[in-house]
Amino acid sequence: MTNASNANDLALLYRVGRGDRGAFSELYRLYQPRLYGYLRRLLPDPTTVEEVLDDVMLVVWKDARKFRGQSAMSTWIFGIAYRKAMTALRSEIRYQAPLDRSTDANAIADKTSPDIDWIRAALVHLSPDHRQVVELTYFSGFSYAEIAAIASCPINTVKTRMFHARRRLKVLLPALAGQAREHDRERA
Amino acid sequence: MNARKLMPHEEAIELLPWLINDSLSGDERDTVLDHARSCVICRRETKALENLRDSVKRVISPAPIPAPDMRNINARIDALIHRQNLGRRWLSWIAEFCVSPWRIAFVAQTVLLVVLGTAVLWPTTRNAEFTTLTQSQDLADGHYLRVVFSPDLTHARLGVLLDDLGLAIVDGPSERGVYTLATQNSMTVAERDIALTHLSNHRSVLFAQPVDLGAAP
Numbered sequence: 001m002t003n004a005s006n007a008n009d010l011a012l013l014y015r016v017g018r019g020d021r022g023a024f025s026e027l028y029r030l031y032q033p034r035l036y037g038y039l040r041r042l043l044p045d046p047t048t049v050e051e052v053l054d055d056v057m058l059v060v061w062k063d064a065r066k067f068r069g070q071s072a073m074s075t076w077i078f079g080i081a082y083r084k085a086m087t088a089l090r091s092e093i094r095y096q097a098p099l100d101r102s103t104d105a106n107a108i109a110d111k112t113s114p115d116i117d118w119i120r121a122a123l124v125h126l127s128p129d130h131r132q133v134v135e136l137t138y139f140s141g142f143s144y145a146e147i148a149a150i151a152s153c154p155i156n157t158v159k160t161r162m163f164h165a166r167r168r169l170k171v172l173l174p175a176l177a178g179q180a181r182e183h184d185r186e187r188a
Numbered sequence: 189m190n191a192r193k194l195m196p197h198e199e200a201i202e203l204l205p206w207l208i209n210d211s212l213s214g215d216e217r218d219t220v221l222d223h224a225r226s227c228v229i230c231r232r233e234t235k236a237l238e239n240l241r242d243s244v245k246r247v248i249s250p251a252p253i254p255a256p257d258m259r260n261i262n263a264r265i266d267a268l269i270h271r272q273n274l275g276r277r278w279l280s281w282i283a284e285f286c287v288s289p290w291r292i293a294f295v296a297q298t299v300l301l302v303v304l305g306t307a308v309l310w311p312t313t314r315n316a317e318f319t320t321l322t323q324s325q326d327l328a329d330g331h332y333l334r335v336v337f338s339p340d341l342t343h344a345r346l347g348v349l350l351d352d353l354g355l356a357i358v359d360g361p362s363e364r365g366v367y368t369l370a371t372q373n374s375m376t377v378a379e380r381d382i383a384l385t386h387l388s389n390h391r392s393v394l395f396a397q398p399v400d401l402g403a404a405p
Contacts (some may be wrong), residue, residue, distance in 0.1 A: 021265070021385055025258060031258045040253075050254075054261045092288035119243060138241045159202045166205070169240060185215075 009073040016065035019044045033130055034140070035081055041135055042085050042128075052088050070156035071149045079150040082132060089128040101117075114131065130165035133158060195219045195331055208237050330377055332358070332370040332399040333384060341392035349390065353383040368399070 015023035030113075035056060039049045059080045067076055123131060129151075136142045136150060144162075148155045200223040206212050207220050224230040286292055333355070337346065350356060354375060360367035370388050379399065387396040 019269075021262075024265075028258055028261065029256050033253045036253050050257075050260075057261050058264055058268070061261075062268070091211065137209050137211075140212060141209050143209075144206050146211070155264050162205050163202060166237070170236075173240070173243075 006072055010069060013067055013073055014061075015062050016061060017067070019151070024057075024061055027060065031057075031077055035077070037077070038081060038135065038140055039085055041139060042131060043088055048088055052081075055084050059084075072146070075142075075146050075149050078142070078146075078150065082136075082150045085131065086128055088151075089131070119173065121168060126165055126168055127173055130161050130168065133161040134165050134169075134172045137162065195223045197227060197230070200224065200227070201233055204230065204234055204237055206209065208234065210239055211295075217348075330380065330398065330400055331371045331373070331375070333371070333387070334395070334397050334399055335367050335369055335387060335393060336365050336392055336395040337367065338392040345392065348388075351391075353386055355383060366395075 004086065012023050012027050016027055032053065035053050036049060039052050040046065042051065043049050056077065060077060063080075071079075123134070126134065132151065133147060136147045137144075142150065144155055144158045147158045151158065195214050202226075203212060203216065207217060207224075212220060219241070220230075224234060341349075352368070353368045354372045358368050358370045364379050371383065384396055384398065387393045
């Protein structure tokens with residue numbers, strides 16, 4: 001993010017902090033596509049996504065004055081979204097896991113050319129923490145330092161989570177990881 | 189000559205996902221790339237990660253993003269503002285009320301009166317939560333005795349003792365092992381006292397006293 005856009009973001013947030021509804025609408029429209037995409041990739045139910053998105057933006061409205069600029073505004077907003085998404089993800093896993101995770105991990109790994117459903121199934125097999133790191137890295141394009149700020153954890157934790165997520169995905173999707181032949185050989 | 193410090197393999201391979209998403213700082217990026225050039229494993233891993241990223245992106249990206257609908261969030265903010273305004277109105281009313289020292293004095297006096305009134309009128313006498321050996325409501329007519337027997341007294345010997353003295357157990361044992369014994373109706377106070385003396389001198393009786401005597405020894 002450039003300094004200019006960060007300065008614009010800060011000005012916008014300052015106005016939101018003063019109760020400017022117009023500024024809030026502007027901020028909402030600015031972040032809605034990114035936040036929706038981020039949440040939609042993590043949460044299967046579109047209604048939940050919209051609810052969580054509104055929860056995030058309500059916190060932004062309430063806490064705009066508390067933002068001290070210690071990180072980029074996008075990092076702050078995604079930090080809020082991260083925590084809300086984690087809560088929603090954990091409750092999704094608690095209540096809907098038998099349906100979503102019913103696909104056997106070995107069955108996923110057996111596919112030599114995974115299709116959309118198989119990749120989706122593989123992602124569901126990652127823990128919420130690992131999925132978040134994969135999502136924030138590959139889709140939202142955050143650096144590891146930004147992800148550490150978003151997730152409120154040390155940088156090394158981010159790297160470790162990514163390491164485990166990669167290892168799990170390699171096992172689940174060997175064809176995508178370019179290891180189909182090795183994998184087939186091992187299994188043979 | 190390349191002055192950059194070589195990055196250990198473990199460190200470089202950890203950073204590959206962020207090399208791929210192009211978020212590494214300039215120096216870090218160059219150092220990882222330097223390592224990858226000479227490391228077959230990292231090159232293969234980079235390729236695999238790119239492959240994975242592209243596939244995963246293809247899978248999930250097509251989700252259509254709906255047009256922003258702010259009706260719900262606006263309603264929630266309106267409700268929030270309403271609650272905040274209500275709180276502010278109360279605070280300003282209190283602040284306005286407290287401007288006059290006479291009002292503050294009036295409120296303080298009222299509170300003090302309520303506190304004092306409560307303290308004065310609140311019932312302070314409570315029934316004792318303990319019992320004494322002689323505590324009784326209806327037994328103080330001279331016909332009843334409180335007795336504590338020794339634990340080694342058998343049931344048979346107790347029966348013989350009570351028969352000999354013309355006594356009968358009417359209550360007990362209490363939590364403290366106290367029995368209430370009744371004398372025969374025809375028994376005079378003098379006869380009762382003889383029975384009491386006999387009981388007091390018996391080696392299996394630890395304590396004996398008439399109910400109407402008052403407090404326990």
